[in-house]
Amino acid sequence: MATTGTDSPRERYRAQVRAEITRHAWEQMATAGASALSLNAIAKQMGMSGPALYRYFASRDDLITELVREAYRSLADTLHEASAAGADLSGLAHALRDWALTDPHRYFLVYGTPVPGYQAPADTTAISSEIMTTLLDACAALPRAGAATSFDSHLEDHRDWAAGHHAPSGALHRFLTFWTRLHGVLSLELAGHFTGMGFDPARLFAAELDELMSS
Amino acid sequence: MATTGTDSPRERYRAQVRAEITRHAWEQMATAGASALSLNAIAKQMGMSGPALYRYFASRDDLITELVREAYRSLADTLHEASAAGADLSGLAHALRDWALTDPHRYFLVYGTPVPGYQAPADTTAISSEIMTTLLDACAALPRAGAATSFDSHLEDHRDWAAGHHAPSGALHRFLTFWTRLHGVLSLELAGHFTGMGFDPARLFAAELDELMSS
DNA sequence: CGCTTTCGTTAGAGGTTGTAACTCGCCGCC
DNA sequence: GGCGGCGAGTTACAACCTCTAACGAAAGCG
DSSP: OOOOOSOOHHHHHHHHHHHHHHHHHHHHHHHHOGGGOOHHHHHHHHTSOGGGGGGTOSSHHHHHHHHHHHHHHHHHHHHHHHHHTTOOHHHHHHHHHHHHHHOHHHHHHHHSOOOSSOOOOHHHHHHHHHHHHHHHHHHHTSOOOSSOOHHHHHHHHSOTTSTTOOOOHHHHHHHHHHHHHHHHHHHHHHTTTTTTSOSOHHHHHHHHHHHHHHO | OOOOOSOOHHHHHHHHHHHHHHHHHHHHHHHHOGGGOOHHHHHHHHTSOGGGGGGTOSSHHHHHHHHHHHHHHHHHHHHHHHHHTTOOHHHHHHHHHHHHHHOHHHHHHHHSOOOSSOOOOHHHHHHHHHHHHHHHHHHHHSOOOSSOOHHHHHHHHSOTTSTTOOOOHHHHHHHHHHHHHHHHHHHHHHTTTTTTSOSOHHHHHHHHHHHHHHO
16 A cells, blocks of 8 residues: 655655645535535635645545545455455445445445536546456355346346456346445435334345345 | 415416426536536526525525425326326336436435435425335235245334334335335446446346346 | 745635615505 | 505625636755
8 A cells, every 4th residue: 555656755745735635625525525525615724725725636526536536445445355354245245334334425425426527537447346356256256146037148248347257147147236235225324214214224234135145 | 286276476476487497407407417506597597687586495405405395296296106007016116217217317316415414304204205105005015025034023113114004014125125226226327337337227127126026 | 056846825707605785566455 | 546565686795615827935956
């Protein structure tokens, strides 16, 4: 993780200020959400004037892009660590859930409502496929699922997205259901659609995970 | 749907202008998303001055709340019509998918990233439970599912949210999985997370629905 | 030591939400 | 019919936002 190559003092200072900006940005986002993120407010909080921040981020969108990058990176690292510690697909699911509950806004920054004009830069899609690979590995390590469905054969014909991964189409299918089902539970839970309903979202998550592991 | 009681001409005009404002708001939101909705721009588009709109909506949040209300109402009506036309749970699923694809921003307004400070007014939660009831009815009409799980018994102890509905806990469970799984597929599809992956999201949706209907 | 790069400042354009005060027109009432 | 009042729409303004331009100052580099 030490990406610091030859640091001139200027670059070191610059990286430090950028980090402090994103730190304040995360704080502000945790209380007001991504849409209310204000460069002016961050600058004021850091004791500098508004336009000074534009030395470090070309625009507000640029700052948000950096936050998205950090969020992706954080999730990829979390899953990677869990996988390295020997977690199976179920373990990865719990790592994902813990990561999402730690900071809901961070989760929504990655998987929430997209901004119409915005499109993710190339490196975030690279991290995204890193995440996919980790999950696909865990899916492929599980015993083969039941009967092949018609969607399985559809996936056999459209497996270019699983960049060179040699998992059988059943594993691809399991990855997609893993992703969509857990995202369904998590996003509705984090958005507060279960509040006041009385049941425990963790148990719904566990029930869905159970079915994913056994089917 | 004729909620027009005794209309004084003033009230009629007022309702008309309000409707025209929301019409422009939907147009603007379809192109720029909810966060970019501007009262000023709407006013300019309607040929009036900015502050004039504050006669009709107390604030920008108030306008968005109205849009949320309309979105909920639209979904509830859509499902209700499908149900009245004899659709089973599978038919309701397709009605939901069609409704979501018709206007993704409308879907995200209901089920997307929540705004931190914002909380839905009482009437939208009433419409929300209307939607829940329609889906629960369809779940209860299906033949009983397989073995009762531990989550089923948990739901048996926490069924207060299913306001007076007499569906067995298995049906409650099926409703929750229906909701979360289809939302998982739909929201990721609408957010564009499947673009470039090659497979057909409609077939993933169908596969998930198949498993929901048969399990 | 001097040159250059970069940082942070202030000033300002153009956008937004929202408030205050004012004018004009319509509607009902006597 | 005349008149009072209510409400719609207007301009002016405050306060905030993003972002650009031009300037001074401080720091590193040769």
